[in-house]
Amino acid sequence: MFASSINDETITALSTAPGVGAIAIVRLSGPQAFAIAQKIFLPRTALAPDLNLPPDWQPKSHTATIGFIVQRPSGNDLGRFIDEVVLIPYQGPNSYTGEDMVEINCHGSPIVTREILTLALSLGARLASAGEFTKRGFLSGRIDLTQAEAVLDLIHSKTERQSGLALSVLKGQLGEEIKAVRSKLMELLTRIVAGIDFPEEVGDLDTNDIEAITQDCRGRLAQLAKTARSGRYLREGLKLAIVGRPNAGKSSLLNRMLNFERAIVTDIPGTTRDSIEEPVDVNGIPVILIDTAGVRATEDAVEMIGIERTSKAIEEADLVVFMVDRVQGVGDEEEFIAARLLQFERPYLVVVNKVDLQAQNLGENFTELWAGSGDTAAQRLHDSSQAVQAVPINISARYGDGIDNLKAAIEEWALAGSAVQELGGSLNQRQGQLCLKALESLAFLQEAVQSGMPHDCLGTDLRQAVDALDEISGVAVTEEVITEVFANFCIGK
Numbered sequence: 001m002f003a004s005s006i007n008d009e010t011i012t013a014l015s016t017a018p019g020v021g022a023i024a025i026v027r028l029s030g031p032q033a034f035a036i037a038q039k040i041f042l043p044r045t046a047l048a049p050d051l052n053l054p055p056d057w058q059p060k061s062h063t064a065t066i067g068f069i070v071q072r073p074s075g076n077d078l079g080r081f082i083d084e085v086v087l088i089p090y091q092g093p094n095s096y097t098g099e100d101m102v103e104i105n106c107h108g109s110p111i112v113t114r115e116i117l118t119l120a121l122s123l124g125a126r127l128a129s130a131g132e133f134t135k136r137g138f139l140s141g142r143i144d145l146t147q148a149e150a151v152l153d154l155i156h157s158k159t160e161r162q163s164g165l166a167l168s169v170l171k172g173q174l175g176e177e178i179k180a181v182r183s184k185l186m187e188l189l190t191r192i193v194a195g196i197d198f199p200e201e202v203g204d205l206d207t208n209d210i211e212a213i214t215q216d217c218r219g220r221l222a223q224l225a226k227t228a229r230s231g232r233y234l235r236e237g238l239k240l241a242i243v244g245r246p247n248a249g250k251s252s253l254l255n256r257m258l259n260f261e262r263a264i265v266t267d268i269p270g271t272t273r274d275s276i277e278e279p280v281d282v283n284g285i286p287v288i289l290i291d292t293a294g295v296r297a298t299e300d301a302v303e304m305i306g307i308e309r310t311s312k313a314i315e316e317a318d319l320v321v322f323m324v325d326r327v328q329g330v331g332d333e334e335e336f337i338a339a340r341l342l343q344f345e346r347p348y349l350v351v352v353n354k355v356d357l358q359a360q361n362l363g364e365n366f367t368e369l370w371a372g373s374g375d376t377a378a379q380r381l382h383d384s385s386q387a388v389q390a391v392p393i394n395i396s397a398r399y400g401d402g403i404d405n406l407k408a409a410i411e412e413w414a415l416a417g418s419a420v421q422e423l424g425g426s427l428n429q430r431q432g433q434l435c436l437k438a439l440e441s442l443a444f445l446q447e448a449v450q451s452g453m454p455h456d457c458l459g460t461d462l463r464q465a466v467d468a469l470d471e472i473s474g475v476a477v478t479e480e481v482i483t484e485v486f487a488n489f490c491i492g493k
């Protein structure tokens, strides 16, 4: 498709992280990769028994050979030795890029890698741009666009769960599901078109058949679309703000979840003055935890600014942990927080802290009791659908009770209802939007069928749905989209 414009060039880059290391890998890919390797590589066997003749070395695909990188001035001169390396040629199409490729495993010195790169460049290669090796793999048809994007996710994953999901997308499972839905729609389109072109022979398709297939595809795409939300949290992480009255134990919870004493904890109300943000892995989900200043009526100028920041943290959070102090119970402070949660329409979890202490009886029904107090923000919040779960989670931030329940609730909310595991990954934002586009077209299609429109009107909606799916997997995608996808890669991948 676009391959012809770039594939006549041979590219090279350092594929391992820059800097000093035991080993580094320099890659070459393209039509001249083997020819360049032949010019710069001298197998060790060639050195025995006399150190004279550069041999006529033939690259053997998928076979590692030990030898030297040499800069040969001319003729039979052995040239200048640059490094001892292990070289592996991969003959296309059985390579990462689908082209002839060479991997040079050299010593991890920036001087050595620079010299090898310079040598390859002097022999006609050019430096690869970011993600160009993977891009070539995509353009050669070896992987689809969802797999190429998974390579990027895998490189940047921060938790085991993220890397596991990226790997299953890379294995192609998610792409297979999209392909399966696409082929069902394509079959329907072909049958409809055949019915239009050859009305005598084929005739109109049964409306029930069209509806059944559309319904099935809509269901499967809806499942895929659902993974986009959790995919965003798994990929980019989610912001979780801990809010509550002073002394409720917010900073204690932050420290407990981080497993170190990050925030200052004292029994003086108003200890935390400014929001503190820390990243933490919650059951494989990268979470940015935000500890906030306790909310109360105050004259203190610094504390007032802190409380304003708490409001801001609520506004910007994906999920809010609304912490209630079991000893102090609920009052104006909680009413203030309820009002902010309503204002910013944030989902929240109620956490009752200090269960190790015997005090106010804030049991399972506490939200009912608290909310049942007339026209209050608490009541309105209770009546809204913002609560992630009806029952509060009892914890002890100081001693660790209930923390696992809290983590499980956060995980459940982040992955809500999406079959990420079963589908072998999650759609990213680009793919998710296209999936919604396909769903929209299918909704139009179903409406048209139900309102008895003639079948020749259905083709356009079906086509649009198929086009959107093709754009997800990269079968039909603009150069612009490709450039954007690969721009996020690093050089050498």
Ligand SMILES: Nc1nc2c(ncn2[C@@H]2O[C@H](COP(=O)(O)OP(=O)(O)OP(=O)(O)O)[C@@H](O)[C@H]2O)c(=O)[nH]1
Binding pocket: 244, 245, 246, 247, 248, 249, 250, 251, 252, 253, 264, 265, 266, 267, 268, 269, 270, 271, 272, 273, 292, 293, 294, 295, 353, 354, 355, 356, 357, 395, 396, 397, 398, 399
């Ligand atoms: N017994 C008991 N005490 C706790 C618990 N969690 C916190 N505390 C104590 O409550 C006091 C306040 O804790 P912090 O974590 O500083 O409370 P905070 O909500 O961050 O308070 P501000 O920063 O003032 O808003 C400290 O003395 C903690 O040791 C708990 O689960 N059980």
Ligand SMILES: [Mg+2]
Binding pocket: 250, 251, 252, 263, 264, 271, 272, 291, 292, 294
């Ligand atoms: Mg605090």
